[in-house]
Amino acid sequence: MGADGSKSSKNPAQHKEESHYSSGWRGFLSSLGVSVPSGLHIGSRRMIQHKRTSVPECVPGPEKLHTEWSLPNFINMFLPEFPHRNVPGHEHFQILGYVAKGSFGPILKVKDKSKQKTYAVKVIPKSEILRLGVLDQSKEEVIVQRQVCHPFVHDLQDCWQTQHHLYIMCEYCSTGDLYTYWEMIGQFGEDAVKVFAAELGSALGFLHDFGIIHRDIKMENVLLSDQGHLRLADFGLSRRLECGGRAFTICGTIQYMAPEVLSGGPYSHAADWWSLGILLYAMATGKFPVPPESDHCCMLRKVRCFPYEMPRSFSPPFALLLTELLCKTPTRRLRTLERLKRQTFFRGTPFDSQLLQKSPMDLILELKKRPDRPAKACRGVTLEPFPISISRDSSSNSTLRNPSGGP
Ligand SMILES: Nc1ncnc2c1ncn2[C@@H]1O[C@H](COP(=O)(O)OP(=O)(O)OP(=O)(O)O)[C@@H](O)[C@H]1O
Numbered sequence: 001m002g003a004d005g006s007k008s009s010k011n012p013a014q015h016k017e018e019s020h021y022s023s024g025w026r027g028f029l030s031s032l033g034v035s036v037p038s039g040l041h042i043g044s045r046r047m048i049q050h051k052r053t054s055v056p057e058c059v060p061g062p063e064k065l066h067t068e069w070s071l072p073n074f075i076n077m078f079l080p081e082f083p084h085r086n087v088p089g090h091e092h093f094q095i096l097g098y099v100a101k102g103s104f105g106p107i108l109k110v111k112d113k114s115k116q117k118t119y120a121v122k123v124i125p126k127s128e129i130l131r132l133g134v135l136d137q138s139k140e141e142v143i144v145q146r147q148v149c150h151p152f153v154h155d156l157q158d159c160w161q162t163q164h165h166l167y168i169m170c171e172y173c174s175t176g177d178l179y180t181y182w183e184m185i186g187q188f189g190e191d192a193v194k195v196f197a198a199e200l201g202s203a204l205g206f207l208h209d210f211g212i213i214h215r216d217i218k219m220e221n222v223l224l225s226d227q228g229h230l231r232l233a234d235f236g237l238s239r240r241l242e243c244g245g246r247a248f249t250i251c252g253t254i255q256y257m258a259p260e261v262l263s264g265g266p267y268s269h270a271a272d273w274w275s276l277g278i279l280l281y282a283m284a285t286g287k288f289p290v291p292p293e294s295d296h297c298c299m300l301r302k303v304r305c306f307p308y309e310m311p312r313s314f315s316p317p318f319a320l321l322l323t324e325l326l327c328k329t330p331t332r333r334l335r336t337l338e339r340l341k342r343q344t345f346f347r348g349t350p351f352d353s354q355l356l357q358k359s360p361m362d363l364i365l366e367l368k369k370r371p372d373r374p375a376k377a378c379r380g381v382t383l384e385p386f387p388i389s390i391s392r393d394s395s396s397n398s399t400l401r402n403p404s405g406g407p
Pocket residue numbers: 046099100101102103104105107119120170171172173174176177220221223233234236388
């Protein structure tokens with residue numbers, strides 16, 4: 001399947017290359033004692049988009065990558081962000097299972113034997129990072145996640161590299177992600193949406209004060225604590241942007257991308273607030289205002305034409321909030337936490353992390369007990385109908401390689 005949910009038109013070389021990775025991954029996971037479901041296709045949606053849009057022709061194939069880089073270089077280029085360790089750590093970690101298919105490699109559930117704690121570890125082949133030209137972005141993910149500490153942001157616990165892989169380890173969230181519950185319930189009432197909006201808005205306000213744009217706000221990246229409260233995760237597309245700075249890279253997940261991102265910029269932190277508006281709209285209605293298109297040009301045309309009128313079922317304060325978030329002109333959009341807090345929709349809502357988390361999210365905890373949850377939660381092992389994608393145009397490659405600023 002392609003990123004648009006349709007059958008992809010891969011040429012034989014692409015098929016060969018993907019099966020190379022899949023079999024490599026199957027071997028790797030099997031060697032760690034993880035059984036891989038036969039339906040699993042480890043060729044991510046992001047990778048398909050990269051191939052189509054941004055891989056320069058001179059990038060060597062995976063076989064060459066292994067032989068062309070001498071071992072010290074293959075390690076040095078990921079230093080100092082990823083300290084080198086010799087083995088994945090069979091003696092330290094017990095692999096408990098497979099969590100999801102990530103964009104670049106699987107996410108595994110592991111137990112630290114000495115601490116008796118459970119973690120989620122993203123295992124990324126270095127060859128994928130180099131093939132897709134996202135070395136700096138992979139470092140940016142851990143630099144950003146190390147810098148931030150906030151009750152609604154998922155913490156980075158550790159990261160390291162071995163000869164061929166990068167490892168990014170976070171605390172394991174047994175409750176899973178918001179997308180799973182959205183799929184189970186179809187839509188959420190405004191009371192639940194309000195709590196998630198306040199928590200996610202608080203996380204965005206905090207990140208933006210640090211100069212960080214997340215760039216991939218979506219339900220799959222909202223993990224939930226044991227009490228069902230929000231933990232924003234996946235900083236794989238985030239970047240630091242100084243006040244007044246602008247970005248140009250077309251990236252994110254297509255149905256959540258702001259018009260100024262889809263058009264190739266310039267854009268800034270306001271783009272995350274648009275994505276928040278899309279997420280809240282989808283939570284409350286069960287569908288996206290504009291369904292995902294196969295490429296960003298089609299999506300941009302649809303977004304530009306769409307009136308973003310709010311359904312009559314929305315309360316007036318909620319409709320007003322979404323109208324302000326889904327404003328196509330970024331400078332007029334609701335784009336600060338202060339302005340979010342002043343919305344009538346949040347009257348009486350305490351924007352304090354402890355007070356927001358005082359009561360458990362009963363709805364989530366009830367849904368967590370439902371027998372159909374495991375089937376919804378393991379969507380990572382099957383092909384998804386939605387595009388969860390990254391798309392970059394060739395002119396924007398330099399932006400990804402220069403995460404600390406500039407176009
Ligand atoms: N710490 C965690 N605890 C529980 N589940 C997790 C954790 N981290 C990730 N997951 C699950 O794995 C999925 C993919 O994780 P993540 O988004 O970090 O990877 P990714 O490689 O960036 O993939 P994608 O491109 O799909 O966003 C999440 O949607 C979530 O369901």
